[in-house]
Amino acid sequence: MGSQKPWTLTARWIIPVEGPPLPGGTMTIVGERIACVEAQGARRADQDQGNAAILPGLVNAHTHLDLSGLRGRMPPLNSFTDWLWAVIRYRRTLSTERVLTDIRAGLTEALSYGTTLLGDISAQGLSWSVLAQTRLRAVVFYELIGLPRDRAQKAFIAASHWLRGHPATETCRPGLSPHAPYSVRSSLFRAAANLARQQEIPLAIHLAETRAELELLQHHSGPFKDFLTELGVWDEEGLIEGPREVFEVNREVAHALFIHGNYLEPAHTIPRGGTVVYCPRTHAAFGHEVHPFRALMTAGARIALGTDSLASSPDLDMLAEVRFLHRRFPEVPGSLLLRMATLSGAEALGWHDETGSLASGKSADLVVLPLRPEDRADPYELILDSSLPIRAVLVRGQWHERQS
Numbered sequence: 001m002g003s004q005k006p007w008t009l010t011a012r013w014i015i016p017v018e019g020p021p022l023p024g025g026t027m028t029i030v031g032e033r034i035a036c037v038e039a040q041g042a043r044r045a046d047q048d049q050g051n052a053a054i055l056p057g058l059v060n061a062h063t064h065l066d067l068s069g070l071r072g073r074m075p076p077l078n079s080f081t082d083w084l085w086a087v088i089r090y091r092r093t094l095s096t097e098r099v100l101t102d103i104r105a106g107l108t109e110a111l112s113y114g115t116t117l118l119g120d121i122s123a124q125g126l127s128w129s130v131l132a133q134t135r136l137r138a139v140v141f142y143e144l145i146g147l148p149r150d151r152a153q154k155a156f157i158a159a160s161h162w163l164r165g166h167p168a169t170e171t172c173r174p175g176l177s178p179h180a181p182y183s184v185r186s187s188l189f190r191a192a193a194n195l196a197r198q199q200e201i202p203l204a205i206h207l208a209e210t211r212a213e214l215e216l217l218q219h220h221s222g223p224f225k226d227f228l229t230e231l232g233v234w235d236e237e238g239l240i241e242g243p244r245e246v247f248e249v250n251r252e253v254a255h256a257l258f259i260h261g262n263y264l265e266p267a268h269t270i271p272r273g274g275t276v277v278y279c280p281r282t283h284a285a286f287g288h289e290v291h292p293f294r295a296l297m298t299a300g301a302r303i304a305l306g307t308d309s310l311a312s313s314p315d316l317d318m319l320a321e322v323r324f325l326h327r328r329f330p331e332v333p334g335s336l337l338l339r340m341a342t343l344s345g346a347e348a349l350g351w352h353d354e355t356g357s358l359a360s361g362k363s364a365d366l367v368v369l370p371l372r373p374e375d376r377a378d379p380y381e382l383i384l385d386s387s388l389p390i391r392a393v394l395v396r397g398q399w400h401e402r403q404s
Contacts, residue, residue: 011051059356137172140175181216201255278306303344364396
């Protein structure tokens, strides 16, 4: 537990995210909570981090920790279905103990890069046993797969059973993840949405990830039909119609995450509680067309960021995702990019009352990022134009000890 005696931090910049940056600001912490965030001179600091920025702990809204053993072993291919086949074959070789080892390795990496809240898609919900024992906050999304009727029914029964055995804890919450429109029967989408609504838990769906996915849903043809036929699970009548129906089915889910959204259109109306989770470096690795996140935001959608898994991303570094976006889209305000990697992710996962920004009453989750000795007035430029790594991570009022 963190100390119950108040202590105060300062640095060149404090970036609350919910409010404007504070040059030389101070933040006072009591136990696991932020007592106050104040302007320079409000009180004397116990710790001065010097030429650094203090940011909220980062939020990785989408990853697959159980694929952490795939770093560099399975680079994205021109054929998305060929890449999926490779992932499936790899997964079939793994023991449960090896999966748990990979999950622990991915968690250690995410923490070292300053992630203090993450959303993990988990086959069989296996990451729960690891994430529920750690200091960071998490949502474990139990993955549902089943396009043929019998497989869909079995998947729903298994998910319902898992939920009964995994009630929310102080730091770990359950969720559901109907995998994608090409792998989940329309009736399973509806059943999962109803269960998520009834139990007030978040739900995550991979959606509009490739052009081939949209071709399958619109015309029942293309690479995904061949892929599903080869897998022995092709069932044309089970397919949902497309993104609009997915959105409609999930309209009453309080926290619905639509993962990737690479080929969504602004005309697609995202549900009020919904979020599109963009994984910038994975998106680029597959060579997709320019992501529509700017048009979607203009249309009123919330956008959060994720790394995806180490099967498609070089690491689990959320700050690297933000800096990558800044290089690609320098016209997007740095304040907005940083929000996408903090508070927007916390809102998406349903943890925004607890974390995602530096504010009185919230969890003391933060990162300390050294800055270059430059006189630029814009702290976001200092943060995003740099490649300096995070120096320290505070999770629920306690400094995280990095492992060598």
